Amino acid sequence: MTSVPANKQQASADPSRPTVVVSGDGDKLALAGALVIFTLAEARNSLKKWSKQGSSRSLDVARLDSLDTPGALFLCGLRDKGVELTGVRAEHRALLDLVCGLDLKPLPKVESVPRWRQIVIQLGKGAHDARHEALDVITFVGRAASWTVSAMIHPHSLRPASISRHVAETGIHALPIIGLMAVMIAVVIGYQGVAQLRPYGGEDFTINLVAVSVLREMGVLITAIMVAGRSGSAFTAEIGVMQTREEVDALKVMGIEPMQVLVVPRVIALVITLPLLTFVADIMGLIGGAAISQFLLDVSPTQYLTRLPRVVDGSDLFVGLFKAPIFAFFIACIGCMHGLRVSGSAESVGRETTRAVVKSIFLVLVLDAFFSILFEKLGV
Amino acid sequence: MTTRTKAQTEPILSARGIVNRFGKQVVHDKLSLEIVRGEIIGIAGGSGSGKSVLLKTLVGLHQPDAGEVLLNGKTIQSIGAAEKAAQIGVLFQQGALFSSLSVAQNIMLPMREHTALPANEQEQIAAMKLALAGLPADSGIKFPSALSGGMVKRAAFARALALDPKILFLDEPTSDLDPIAASGIDALIRQLNDSLGITVVIVTHDLTTLFTICGRIAVLVDRKITVDTADKLMKSDHPWIHEFFHGPRAEGAMKARNISHGN
Numbered sequence A: 001m002t003s004v005p006a007n008k009q010q011a012s013a014d015p016s017r018p019t020v021v022v023s024g025d026g027d028k029l030a031l032a033g034a035l036v037i038f039t040l041a042e043a044r045n046s047l048k049k050w051s052k053q054g055s056s057r058s059l060d061v062a063r064l065d066s067l068d069t070p071g072a073l074f075l076c077g078l079r080d081k082g083v084e085l086t087g088v089r090a091e092h093r094a095l096l097d098l099v100c101g102l103d104l105k106p107l108p109k110v111e112s113v114p115r116w117r118q119i120v121i122q123l124g125k126g127a128h129d130a131r132h133e134a135l136d137v138i139t140f141v142g143r144a145a146s147w148t149v150s151a152m153i154h155p156h157s158l159r160p161a162s163i164s165r166h167v168a169e170t171g172i173h174a175l176p177i178i179g180l181m182a183v184m185i186a187v188v189i190g191y192q193g194v195a196q197l198r199p200y201g202g203e204d205f206t207i208n209l210v211a212v213s214v215l216r217e218m219g220v221l222i223t224a225i226m227v228a229g230r231s232g233s234a235f236t237a238e239i240g241v242m243q244t245r246e247e248v249d250a251l252k253v254m255g256i257e258p259m260q261v262l263v264v265p266r267v268i269a270l271v272i273t274l275p276l277l278t279f280v281a282d283i284m285g286l287i288g289g290a291a292i293s294q295f296l297l298d299v300s301p302t303q304y305l306t307r308l309p310r311v312v313d314g315s316d317l318f319v320g321l322f323k324a325p326i327f328a329f330f331i332a333c334i335g336c337m338h339g340l341r342v343s344g345s346a347e348s349v350g351r352e353t354t355r356a357v358v359k360s361i362f363l364v365l366v367l368d369a370f371f372s373i374l375f376e377k378l379g380v
Numbered sequence B: 001m002t003t004r005t006k007a008q009t010e011p012i013l014s015a016r017g018i019v020n021r022f023g024k025q026v027v028h029d030k031l032s033l034e035i036v037r038g039e040i041i042g043i044a045g046g047s048g049s050g051k052s053v054l055l056k057t058l059v060g061l062h063q064p065d066a067g068e069v070l071l072n073g074k075t076i077q078s079i080g081a082a083e084k085a086a087q088i089g090v091l092f093q094q095g096a097l098f099s100s101l102s103v104a105q106n107i108m109l110p111m112r113e114h115t116a117l118p119a120n121e122q123e124q125i126a127a128m129k130l131a132l133a134g135l136p137a138d139s140g141i142k143f144p145s146a147l148s149g150g151m152v153k154r155a156a157f158a159r160a161l162a163l164d165p166k167i168l169f170l171d172e173p174t175s176d177l178d179p180i181a182a183s184g185i186d187a188l189i190r191q192l193n194d195s196l197g198i199t200v201v202i203v204t205h206d207l208t209t210l211f212t213i214c215g216r217i218a219v220l221v222d223r224k225i226t227v228d229t230a231d232k233l234m235k236s237d238h239p240w241i242h243e244f245f246h247g248p249r250a251e252g253a254m255k256a257r258n259i260s261h262g263n
């Protein structure tokens, strides 16, 4: 039984400030004090010159009170260079034997590439990755679409509890911030409109400007960007953490398709909530427009309301709302896709979340530009 | 030697009247524990009996609802960060390796923070710690996400040893290891204890570890702690302790102990 071993070295009096002393001269030196990790640099410096000189030298370590593994490693190194260690205490001998007996190999070096080559390599890799990313997105969107459609066809495989939780998280909890942002955007556009149109005496057209741009573009865009930053990133992080804890693998082993339980409910939830949020943003934007009209143009809310149907019609509202579910679908897909791509570490969760947000906002803007051109050509 | 006897009787770490509560659940009820310098002590107890919480309390990561923990006679909360790092090494149950650093960088982190050693020397020391923990040198450049469960344990062990602490806390050091590797870790713990005089506190379910290397065993039952040698605990008439030391697994572990003590 190893209850309390008797031959234990003494801890130095003040462990936070150990010291080592080198004494003697010529070929025979002595170490005293503590040769531990904190004093190693000191000891090495004192012995630097000496250890390079010729052979047949000896180092007396009898007055060494404490020795730890780095200290022992240092002594082993000296011994390998031909220095004789004398007066080794019994309690230090075991440690020296342990450390010197280790089969030590240096840590392998990570290959370093010159900076200019790194730039070239990164450029090539970037192009290569971009192509793969694009393919991955297309494949994933396709798979997600097919799973969503099949879930719609077989409603028993839908998960209403999960969908409603995501509707609450992505929709209801986002209401205040979306409403506030829509009002702000309307105010910003209104101010600029009044300032630019006043010199031409056309400041009344600010009402048209605010109403049309909010309904067609701004309402849906700021909602989509907000949701991409808020919910797309949450999707990636949630699924990513599950991935690091092997929960996704556990699902697969149980014969449950992650697409069906993790992706489809999120996609459906977001496709439901984004149009609703957009509608709220539209209303709030128009309210912001009313406020601007009241304060800058002296148009009362009742006058504003009677003018509104003349400047916008159903098609403006429709154009905005039509885009919402499509944006929602892509935001949800990209969030989930990056979540499932997480591998291993917590760092990877952070990296994928960033990518998901950047990519989904980028995609939303590209799609929006595409729709603008399309509706222009169609004359809607 | 007079100093030695004094060092033996004076505990390196003592916990007095520790109470830990989570909501209404009382995990520890006024338990006290003295850890003697240079011993290997095992902490055993059923799952959820509060072993990990006790370990966190002992190292000062968890503030108990009552009671105090003294390290070398000073309360653990009053000890400065650098001194604490030099005194205490902890192997966490899940390894807790930093995922953004390679294994070697994980081991070098405390050295970089608390010593003035040049980088190449830190690398040498890290390589030595890896070898001590039984990992090949080329695992040093791997990242934690690329390690198996057992390798994570060994890497975390190497990191806990980074500053050659005076007292080492191990939370389930052998739980993810194959039996050969587990015996290797047991042997390593004993070796470090013999040659460096490190005090070791092991939280474990591994009966072989408890029987072969632990001088004393602290059993956590009913929110209290019972500390004694394995031989005395075997004679205890507390039903849980009796079951623990006389169940079918205990018999096998006892055999291992007799073999290891025989040679």
Ligand SMILES: Nc1ncnc2c1ncn2[C@@H]1O[C@H](COP(=O)(O)OP(=O)(O)OP(=O)(O)O)[C@@H](O)[C@H]1O
Pocket (backbone or CB within 6 Å): B022, B027, B045, B046, B047, B048, B049, B050, B051, B052, B053, B054
């Ligand atoms: N942060 C916490 N909040 C609430 N309860 C906790 C917390 N940490 C631990 N507990 C509870 O305290 C009890 C003891 O937990 P602990 O992790 O110490 O168990 P353990 O003995 O280490 O078990 P195991 O052997 O499974 O690791 C458990 O019942 C646990 O639920």
Ligand SMILES: [Mg+2]
Pocket (backbone or CB within 6 Å): B051, B052, B053, B093
């Ligand atoms: Mg535990």
